[in-house]
Amino acid sequence: MSVQSVLEQRRSVRHFDSNYTIQPETLTSLIASASKSPNGNNIQATRYLIIDDPDLRSALLPIAYNQQQVMDASALIVMLGDYRAFEADNIINIHEEGFQSGYFDASLRDYLANAAIQYYANKSDEELTLELTRDVSLASMSFILLANEAGFETITMSGYDSAQLKASLNISDRYLDVMLIALGKGTKNGHQTVRHPVHQIMYRNTMTHL
Template structure:
C-alpha cells in the first residue's frame, strides 16, 4: 500500500470519528469499562499539547454506583451521571509545573534535548509559573484542560465509546464531596460509556460567517 493511500484512509477514518462524535445523554447501564480500558483512553488523550509541556491535567474517575449517585444531585440530577459507565472529572493542577524537571529530564534521557538546554528550560519555566498571577494560571489550566478533554472525547469515539462534556454542576459542592483541595481547578465532567440512544446531530454555523482572513469585520 502506498503512503498516499495510507494517508487517505487514515484521514477518512479520522473524519468519521469527528463526524460520529455526539453528545450522548442516554447510556446503556449494562456497559462497564475496566480500569485498564479507561487508562488506555486517557493515555491516548494525554498525547494532547499543553503549555510548556507541563501536562497539568489530572483525572478523577468516578465509576462506582455509590459515588455516581453521590455526584448526581451535585450535577443537577443529570441522568447520564448514573447511567454512564464512568464520569471523568478533568482537573487542572496549579502545582503541576513543579514536575517540569521530571518531564524535561525524560526528554534528555531520550535524546530530545541537551542537558544545558534542559536546565535553562526548567529554570525559566519554574520562574514563569511560580510568579504567574492566579487568574492567568487558571486560564492556562482551563485551556490545557479543554484541549485534553476534547482529545479524550475523540479518542473515546475512535474506540467505539460515547461521551458528553458537562459543565452543569456545582463546583464547590463537587470539590467538597470528593475531597478535592484548592490546589486543583475543576475543568469539566465527562460521562463515558455506550449510548442507549444515539446523540442527535446538530447544525453548525456556516464557516464563511465565522472565519475572517487577516482582519476582523468592522462590526
C-alpha cells in the same frame, strides 16, 4: 476511522446502557493516549479522576442537576488541572526526564526548564487558571475523540455545582475542575445540532465585527 469521520459522526449522547462495563485497561489506554495532547511547556497538569463508586455517583447526581448520565455512563471522569504542576520542582523533573531519555541535551534541558519557570513566575491566579483550562480542555477533546473512535459515546458536562462537587469528592483547591466527561454505550442517539457556516466564523487578518 479518520479524525474527520469521528468528528462528523460524534454527538453528545445523554442516555447510556447502565449495564455496560468498560474494561479498566480500555480506560487506561484512552487516558494514556489523551495524555499525548499538547500542553503548555509540557508541565503535564491534567488529571483524570474516575468516579466508579456507585455511592459517589449517587451523591453527584443532584450536584449535576440530576443529569442521568452521571449514573448510567460506564465511566465518569472529572477532568482536573493541578496548580502544583507550575512549581519549579515539577518543571525541573520533567525536563530532567526528557534529558535522561536522550530527547535533548543538558543545555536545552536547562534552557527549556528555566524558560518555563520564568513563564509562570509572574502570572496571576487568573492567568494560571486559564493555562490549566487550556491544557485540560485539549486533553479532554483528545479523550473524547479517542473514546468515539473506540466505539463509545460521550458527553461533556459543565452543568454541575463546582463547589459541591469538590466538597463531595474531597478535591482540594490544589485542583481546578474543568469539566466532567461521561462515556459508555449509547441507548439513544444524541440529537443533531447545527453549526454556523464557515464564512460566519472564519476571518482573515482582522476581525471585521468590532
